[in-house]
Amino acid sequence: MIAYHDEKRDWLDSIKYSFKKYPNFYNFLIWLISPVFSYKKDSYKRIVKYVTNDKNAIILNIGSGPFKLEKSFINLDITPFSNVHIVADATQLPFKNNSIDAIVNIVILEHVPKPEKGVDEMYRVMKNKGVIYTHIPFMQGFHASPHDYKRWTSSGISQLHHNFIELECGVGAGPTSSLVWILTEWLALFLSFRIIPLYKILFVMFTLILWPIKFIDLILIEHPMAKNIASTFYYIGRKEKDT
Template sequence: MNPSEQTIISGRLKKIVDDENFLTSDQTHQIYNKPAVDEFLKSMKKHKTGRLKSVLMQNPVFYNSIRWLIGPTYLGGSWTRTVREEVEKVKSGGFAVNLGGGTKNYGKSVINVDVFASPHVHMLCNLQTKVFKENALDLIIAENLIEHISDPENFIDKIYNALKPGGRLIIDVPFICSFHATWYDYTRWTSEGFKNLLSRRFKITHTKIKGGPASGLCWILRDFFSLLLSFGSSRLFYLWQIILLPIFAPVKFLDIILNRHPEAHVVSMGFWAVAEK
């Protein structure tokens, strides 16, 4: 961001962060609670794949293209369309926040928040901590995030409190998906478990499959054969993950057909939902 954009974003953030005294900036980003961000990033140094991912995120177009083409998850479907529709519903002067959305750009009105810096990110923060005021936000987007939060129920409570009455949440969760500690990875949900997680606080508008059965299989095939061919070596395991990913990735496109099956949720890669406060 240039200095004028920094000033505009800073002014908007001061209206929604829990304590504006924790808000600082560097040359490119606003930072909320810098000690908490630094502590998290320090803990991530042991995760080599996390470091690689943070480098790739510096080019969002390239990163998103690679994810679509050779990532294990089928990224078609209605998620992106629904997000854009919900963003358009936010009235002028309202606040839409994309949590953990470092490489996504859903429009100039959306504030992107992540712990890793990238060109689309407006504010760096540690989402394990409280960040936003109560009743401050109109829309929260949380994609590929909650499985990396150590206390997901507490996280849902914080999201609920941050939303205005009538505010909306768009969120996804994994189910049939390998452990992926690009940063910490804690939890998986069945379709019923996902609904239970949200319905404690929210009214669920609808839920849908994300990825699908073939995407779940793609994750498992890649990591099963990486284990089989690595002969007890962690280095070989991670090397085989990279080699095998483009080989098995085409399997995920079977989800174009399989996701129409009424029982696809039984082995789906994940789910997503829209919920209202």
């Protein structure tokens, strides 16, 4: 994430940005017609069992967008959406060292030019024994918000968090989600004959037609080899320091 300013967005991101002004409706649309079926969408709640039963625990949601996952979470984003408490850059967090109990970041690191620096910042501000939850893409098409830089394999997400002790790592959205996304893009490309306005129309049309297929992931997501073409992975880790 970079410093916020009104820069030119691509056509699809402009549409999404407009809908983000209505968080509940946008969240419903994403669940319904997005090519990605986040079977373990609420897996961020798993961090609760790893965080001490301190009601005053500080839990930070980085890259929150307009969404309020939990009332107790502090929402931080590069863009001043509704429900955002702090507007800041993920690579320059405005917190002291060892001050945060837990951090949640869901599909935001692919939009950060230097994601490793972002994870290092999370490590810096986190208390010893603090817990991180990360959800990032693997097999997904380009989706600017407002930029899009990287993807990670299952081993890649573990390497990205090499300073943490891994507690859990698994498939967040399965292989059918990958297929639906790529097929939607491919059909729009193939049938648009290089006519960009037609491509945009076809992309929206196939998004509306193909989205139900993603629910096949209810069958495939637990397959031992699903990680080979998974749409996303999630990671839970703990900060452990001897000193």
